[in-house]
Amino acid sequence: MTNQAVVVSIEVAAEPKRAFEVFTAQIDTWWLRGPKHRFRSPWNGTLIFEPGPSGRLLEQYADGTAFVIGRVVQWTPGERLVMSWRLPSFADAESTEVDVRFEAIDRGTRVSVEHRGWRALRADHPARHGKQGRDYEYMKASLWADSLGALRNHIREPEPAGVWPAPSQRTAP
């Protein structure tokens, strides 16, 4: 079954409002580090989420420059965050959209990410890393699984041993 979008969900041990707050305000503390997960060389930037309906997510570097990953489209604390999502390899007109929903469940919050619009990227776009269709979808889903796993672990400290991702893949608290 091929989906129009990458859909990844996870449960975190926090109320929706706090999960939303951690997802946005604390993004640099839980988002994984290194070239696989950060946005631009030299891979040591700091993620900054400017909150609010006209907010932005950007990665700021030691030399004072910054890369704007996306701008908020919908800002509903504790419920939903929709934003544009771009990579450094994108042309000006190219963009995708990330839709994050926060849904109360009995043990906390289900955080669901839907990342859509990547089909518009041409087949040889560098962001695809040579992957098309489901291969690309799986790659993106795997990256989001890494990220949301890190979010879950960050919220659930101290985490039980043996839970993925392995400690070596985790962001330092």
Add this chain to the structure above:
Amino acid sequence: MNQTITPYITVKGAAKAIDFYKKAFGAIETAARYTEPNGRVGHAEITIGGARLMLSDEHPEIDVLSPQTLGGTPALFHLTVADAAATVARATAEGAAVERAVEEQPYGERSGTIKDPFGHRWMIATHIEDVSKAEVQKRVGDAYRIT
């Protein structure tokens, strides 16, 4: 497309099984879930330790049946974790049954086997040392010829 192989398992109670795999193994749901109006799951996908696994509820009308209906399973999943004993403890707390307790194996793993509440079998393993073929041969004696 690159060629890939992904296990696709059948469980009686897919929604509950996904919850179990999340609690026991830290699974993450990595695709949209397809649920019929009556609650039957037609398709779901989870990722455990970076490996994908697809699953659905039983569909008896097309002979898609689970180990509980079939009375057993011929396959098991080998899951590598940081601490096999801790993962097995968490799985049993969530309803899995231990088939073979976690112990050190001659090939450099500490591992054991469990049957999850849905009849699927898992070998839970932690790598503890690199062992040469010659050393494994020494440890197993005449029980196996290591090639």
